[in-house]
Every structure is written in structure tokens, then in C-alpha cells.
Amino acid sequence: MSRSQKIALLAAAVAVVACGVYFAILTRPDEPPSIAGFVYPEPRTISPFRLTDQNGKPFDLDALKGKWSFVYFGYTYCPDVCPTTLAELSRAQKMLEAAGLDAGNQYVFVSVDAQRDTPPRLAQYAAFFNGKFLGATGSDEALTGLTRELGIAYSFPEGRKGKTYAVNHSSIVVLFDPDARLHAVFTPPQKAEEMADGFRKILGSGPHRLARAG
Amino acid sequence: MQESGSSERHGLKTMAARNFSWICLFVTFAAAILPGNAAAQGVQVVDAWSRPTPPGMDVGVAYFTIRNAGKSDRLLRVSSPVAKRAELHVSSMKDGVMRMEGLSSVDIGGGAPTSFEPSGKHVMLVGLKRALKEGDAFPLVLTFANAGKVEARVEVRGNHPASSAGTKR
Numbered sequence: 001m002s003r004s005q006k007i008a009l010l011a012a013a014v015a016v017v018a019c020g021v022y023f024a025i026l027t028r029p030d031e032p033p034s035i036a037g038f039v040y041p042e043p044r045t046i047s048p049f050r051l052t053d054q055n056g057k058p059f060d061l062d063a064l065k066g067k068w069s070f071v072y073f074g075y076t077y078c079p080d081v082c083p084t085t086l087a088e089l090s091r092a093q094k095m096l097e098a099a100g101l102d103a104g105n106q107y108v109f110v111s112v113d114a115q116r117d118t119p120p121r122l123a124q125y126a127a128f129f130n131g132k133f134l135g136a137t138g139s140d141e142a143l144t145g146l147t148r149e150l151g152i153a154y155s156f157p158e159g160r161k162g163k164t165y166a167v168n169h170s171s172i173v174v175l176f177d178p179d180a181r182l183h184a185v186f187t188p189p190q191k192a193e194e195m196a197d198g199f200r201k202i203l204g205s206g207p208h209r210l211a212r213a214g
Numbered sequence: 215m216q217e218s219g220s221s222e223r224h225g226l227k228t229m230a231a232r233n234f235s236w237i238c239l240f241v242t243f244a245a246a247i248l249p250g251n252a253a254a255q256g257v258q259v260v261d262a263w264s265r266p267t268p269p270g271m272d273v274g275v276a277y278f279t280i281r282n283a284g285k286s287d288r289l290l291r292v293s294s295p296v297a298k299r300a301e302l303h304v305s306s307m308k309d310g311v312m313r314m315e316g317l318s319s320v321d322i323g324g325g326a327p328t329s330f331e332p333s334g335k336h337v338m339l340v341g342l343k344r345a346l347k348e349g350d351a352f353p354l355v356l357t358f359a360n361a362g363k364v365e366a367r368v369e370v371r372g373n374h375p376a377s378s379a380g381t382k383r
Contacts, residue, residue: 079275121270164273168312168314
């Protein structure tokens with residue numbers, strides 16, 4: 001074999017390997033990015049629901065469309081876990097805003113305790129943590145289907161009397177994509193840095209990469 | 215050269231050990247003579263902070279760290295002039311659900327500090343007499359079985375404390 005033949009053979013081998021690697025990357029199934037929580041491999045469609053927003057208007061699937069929505073379920077009389085999570089979510093919003101990744105997002109605090117949390121109270125409460133935060137709530141009937149689908153549990157003490165009863169509730173932040181599908185869940189204890197970072201990773205992967213590039 | 219250096223170090227070590235023995239002896243005597251004082255000084259409440267409260271909200275929270283250099287003690291109750299009641303609570307995760315439960319008292323062991331922190335043990339202030347604003351401070355009185363009453367100054371920090379004091383994964 002002449003020297004030029006050897007070189008040609010080597011070049012051909014390199015080309016074959018490079019093509020193989022290229023196609024392996026191209027055809028690799030899109031693995032969900034790793035975040036402080038989990039990303040659904042296939043975003044999940046949610047059944048229609050109807051809650052009431054802080055202005056007394058309906059809050060339903062349509063309200064989730066066209067935006068990324070960070071949604072947290074809790075109650076305003078919650079002294080520890082809810083303020084902690086909302087303060088972190090507020091910091092995450094500011095980080096995303098600084099990174100130019102916030103314009104198409106909304107942040108919603110859903111109270112599972114409509115008995116005490118009226119829309120005006122929710123408006124005040126949500127805005128207190130962050131001017132961009134919205135509040136919504138609904139009757140147990142309206143909330144049951146939605147919370148079940150999202151894997152959120154909550155329960156009241158027997159009687160639900162007085163003003164200061166505590167509510168047991170799942171403390172997750174759920175992320176809906178602009179098609180109103182359940183896309184990811186941030187699990188407690190949520191840290192602002194981890195939620196912002198997780199959202200960045202989600203934007204950088206999958207079909208929403210182009211849609212949200214601006 | 216090397217040998218003399220090492221023996222010098224050895225000599226220093228022995229001296230330090232001797233001094234340390236004297237200090238220990240002194241501390242033991244002091245503790246024996248002043249049992250009440252030693253206990254009071256043994257329990258310290260540090261880094262007490264709270265969150266600002268939204269308008270119209272009459273519940274609040276207080277977090278702090280208890281250091282106990284003395285014998286095991288027990289936190290029996292808390293009170294504050296800013297609230298009708300202050301309750302000892304713990305948030306805990308069970309089957310993915312956050313629960314908040316009342317605690318009748320909290321054991322404060324000697325040695326490692328006991329943290330009251332977000333999503334863990336905390337004081338719930340019920341019936342706040344005024345809104346808590348960032349930059350405010352208010353007193354919190356902690357009553358211990360042995361150390362008696364210890365007062366802490368609770369600082370109301372912003373909703374975005376850089377350290378998120380005590381929140382951890």
C-alpha cells in the first residue's frame with residue numbers, strides 16, 4: 001500500500017466514525033433534562049378545570065395557554081412552608097428576568113383553602129411576594145380533579161373550624177408549558193437557583209427551544 | 215537540628231496540655247460554684263429572624279438557633295409581645311405531603327445546636343398585633359426547663375434573604 005493510499009484509507013475511516021457519531025447524536029431520543037425535581041418525558045395533557053382568579057374571573061386551561069406557568073398550591077395562613085417557597089419562587093422570577101427568560105412566564109399561587117382565601121385576599125397575598133404573582137382558588141369540588149391529576153394531595157383538620165387551622169398539602173411547584181401541559185415538577189425544598197437553572201435547561205431542550213428563544 | 219526542633223515542639227505540646235488541664239479544672243470549679251449562672255449562660259438563642267407579613271395577615275413565623283453549652287435542656291414555651299400566642303411547630307414531609315404539627319416541647323441537647331428553620335421546627339406567631347415589616351425587630355421570650363427565660367431579638371428580614379437562612383436540601 002502506497003503512502004497516499006494509507007492516507008486515503010485513514011481519512012475514510014475517520015469520516016465513517018464521524019458520520020456514525022453525528023447520526024447517533026441526531027437520532028438520540030430527547031432525554032429530559034435533569035432538574036431539582038423531575039421533567040415528564042412526555043408532557044401530560046390536563047383535563048379541563050375551572051378555578052377563580054384573584055379578580056373573580058375564571059382561571060382555566062385557557063389561562064395557562066401561551067405562557068410557561070409556575071404554579072404552587074398552598075394557603076395564606078400557612079406560616080412556614082408557603083412563604084418559604086413563594087420567597088424562593090420570587091427570587092427565581094427575578095433571576096429569570098435578569099436572564100431575559102421571564103417575559104413569557106406567569107406565576108400562580110393556588111389556594112386550596114377557599115374558605116379563608118377570598119380572591120381579594122389572594123391578590124394582596126400574591127402581590128406581596130412578587131408584583132408578577134397571581135392568585136387563584138376554587139371550591140374543593142373544582143380543585144379535586146386538578147390536584148389529583150397533578151399528584152397534589154391536601155387535607156383539612158376535622159371540622160375546619162376557627163381561623164388558624166393548618167392545612168396539610170403537597171408543597172411542589174408545577175410547571176405547565178405554553179400548551180397548558182404538565183411539563184415538570186420542582187420538589188421541596190425548592191431553591192431559587194435550582195428552579196431558575198431547571199427552567200433554563202427545560203427551555204434549552206425539546207420542542208419549545210425555538211418557540212421561546214426570544 | 216531536626217531532633218531538637220521536634221523535641222521543642224514536644225515541649226510546647228506538653229505545656230499546652232498542662233495549661234489546658236488548668237483551664238478545665240477552673241471551668242469545672244466555676245460551674246460547680248455558680249450552677250444557676252452557668253446554666254443560663256449555657257443556653258443561647260442566636261440568629262433569630264422572621265419574615266415580613268402580608269397586609270391583613272395575622273400569622274407570622276420566627277426562626278432561630280439554640281446553642282446549649284451546658285447539660286441537656288428542654289424548650290417549654292415561647293411568647294412574644296407582638297402576638298397573642300406563639301406556638302412551637304414542626305413542618306415535616308410525610309408521603310410527599312407537608313404537615314405542620316404542634317410540639318408540646320423541644321429537647322435541646324448539649325453540644326450540637328438546635329435549628330428552628332424554614333420547612334422544619336419553627337415558632338408560629340398567632341394573632342399578630344401589628345404587621346411585621348422588613349427591618350423591624352421584636353422580642354421573643356423562650357422558656358427552658360433548666361435555663362429559665364431567655365430573650366431573643368428577632369429581626370424581620372426581607373422576603374429575599376440572600377442566605378435563605380437555614381434552607382437546605
